[in-house]
Amino acid sequence: xxxxxxxxxxxxxxxxxxxxxxxxxxxxxxxxxxxxxxxxxxxxxxxxxxxxxxxxxxxxxxxxxxxxxxxxxxxxxxxxxxxxxxxxxxxxxxxxxxxxxxxxxxxxxxxxxxxxxxxxxxxxxxxxxxxxxxxxxxxxxxxxxxxxxxxxxxxxxxxxxxxxxxxxxxxxxxxxxxxxxxxx
Amino acid sequence: xxxxxxxxxxxxxxxxxxxxxxxxxxxxxxxxxxxxxxxxxxxxxxxxxxxxxxxxxxxxxxxxxxxxxxxxxxxxxxxxxxxxxxxxxxxxxxxxxxxxxxxxxxxxxxxxxxxxxxxxxxxxxxxxxxxxxxxxxxxxxxxxxxxxxxxxxxxxxxxxxxxxxxxxxxxxxxxxxxxxxxxxxxxxxxxxxxxxxxxxxxxxxxxxxxxxxxxxxxxxxxxxxxxxxxxxxxxxxxxxxxxxxxxxxxxxxxxxxxxxxxxxxxxxxxxxxxxxxxxxxxxxxxxxxxxxxxxxxxxxxxxxxxxxxxxxxxxxxxxx
Numbered sequence: 001x002x003x004x005x006x007x008x009x010x011x012x013x014x015x016x017x018x019x020x021x022x023x024x025x026x027x028x029x030x031x032x033x034x035x036x037x038x039x040x041x042x043x044x045x046x047x048x049x050x051x052x053x054x055x056x057x058x059x060x061x062x063x064x065x066x067x068x069x070x071x072x073x074x075x076x077x078x079x080x081x082x083x084x085x086x087x088x089x090x091x092x093x094x095x096x097x098x099x100x101x102x103x104x105x106x107x108x109x110x111x112x113x114x115x116x117x118x119x120x121x122x123x124x125x126x127x128x129x130x131x132x133x134x135x136x137x138x139x140x141x142x143x144x145x146x147x148x149x150x151x152x153x154x155x156x157x158x159x160x161x162x163x164x165x166x167x168x169x170x171x172x173x174x175x176x177x178x179x180x181x182x183x184x
Numbered sequence: 185x186x187x188x189x190x191x192x193x194x195x196x197x198x199x200x201x202x203x204x205x206x207x208x209x210x211x212x213x214x215x216x217x218x219x220x221x222x223x224x225x226x227x228x229x230x231x232x233x234x235x236x237x238x239x240x241x242x243x244x245x246x247x248x249x250x251x252x253x254x255x256x257x258x259x260x261x262x263x264x265x266x267x268x269x270x271x272x273x274x275x276x277x278x279x280x281x282x283x284x285x286x287x288x289x290x291x292x293x294x295x296x297x298x299x300x301x302x303x304x305x306x307x308x309x310x311x312x313x314x315x316x317x318x319x320x321x322x323x324x325x326x327x328x329x330x331x332x333x334x335x336x337x338x339x340x341x342x343x344x345x346x347x348x349x350x351x352x353x354x355x356x357x358x359x360x361x362x363x364x365x366x367x368x369x370x371x372x373x374x375x376x377x378x379x380x381x382x383x384x385x386x387x388x389x390x391x392x393x394x395x396x397x398x399x400x401x402x403x404x405x406x407x408x409x410x411x412x413x414x415x416x417x418x419x420x421x422x423x424x425x426x427x428x429x430x431x432x433x434x435x436x437x438x439x440x441x442x443x444x445x446x447x448x449x450x451x452x453x454x455x456x457x458x459x460x461x462x463x464x465x466x467x468x469x470x471x472x473x474x475x476x477x478x479x480x481x482x483x484x485x486x487x488x489x490x491x492x493x494x495x496x497x498x499x500x501x502x503x504x
Contacts, residue, residue: 133478133482133503136475136478137465138293138465138475138478138479138482141457141460141461141462142452142462143452143457145452146447146452146474146475147286158460158462166461168298168347168348169300169347169460170300170346171301171343171346172301172304173301174341174343175318175340175341177341
């Protein structure tokens, strides 16, 4: 190694430095020549893994990065034909949320890359009021303890991201009516 | 007979005959009423049955909340033993007390509830409600959007292929855990009371089944066991609380307790966990960071029948 002292001082920095991690990370990304910054996970929000369709992830298994992507907005005929977009479909399509630079990530409007496990950041861009309530534990289901550790669900655990309207359910049976009054 | 103290157990109930001169002596020696009754009942029990494992608590005791911890444990141990023998399966009866500085509140989002009744049946399962005759602590009312909140025309018996039905909204009602509960005031024997954490509870062993509370409750939240409750053994939830979901008997009243057996151990009530739309919120009203407090501070909130001054701690809100 050419500059071992650099490595050791960098290690030392990493050990003591708990602040400015975002800046540090974006500096590293800049240094590596990457274009899009990457969103950092929020340790307070514990969510289960996203509900991927079997075999759908990682996307890069099919979307080979070496093949140049077709970024023209069009109807999908070869793959993903099962996805019917009912989510402001007049104005949106795949690449408004899915990143074309890193096929295994999503991206925000400003280009920041977001993991699928943090997709709430993407949803929160438009649905800010729901995002605010969700973080407070008021929009959506929460499990855990009322007096301690709480777990969240991702938006996509209840809402299909491509057709987010909550689907109607079959109700459980109605209560039995009281027996008719019998005359004495 | 060596007297009967507060801690007297099975061993006190032996030896003395009614009319024993020793008894008169004990009475004059400053026994209070309770101790006296305790002795008499103990003796009567022995005379009547000659059964040695009966305890005085089975015959004479104070209201549950007035008992010492030891007495509560003794009662609970007996119930656990009886129920375990009856069911053929281990049953735990807890006596967890209210945590100091905690006051429970509940909030329900009417703009989210779709009337699927998942909460009703989760509650039945968790709280060992009788299956037949059927008792439901939660009743989901279907109302017409045109009419607004209108109890006179609400329908709890709706059935459909899918809910929500167009033009309708749903308002689930269970015990409102009032700050000023009319049911408690109406009980002639003090078998129901408000706990320090705000949960209105019933001591089933003290309830005389007069049903005054049922008619006093403006929310229809109290339910009477007209017949012996019937819960299939394999469906009995063995984690119970004395004041909550322990098996009930014919002739007593029961009601929602915010799942006292769960919430006093930090869990959410069963209905909160099961709600598929996340309409149900629960927490500590005195904790500024709780979900209920967030709802109270940020949403349009109302309670049912404000004009009665029952001051419910069950809040309805519109999340949208």
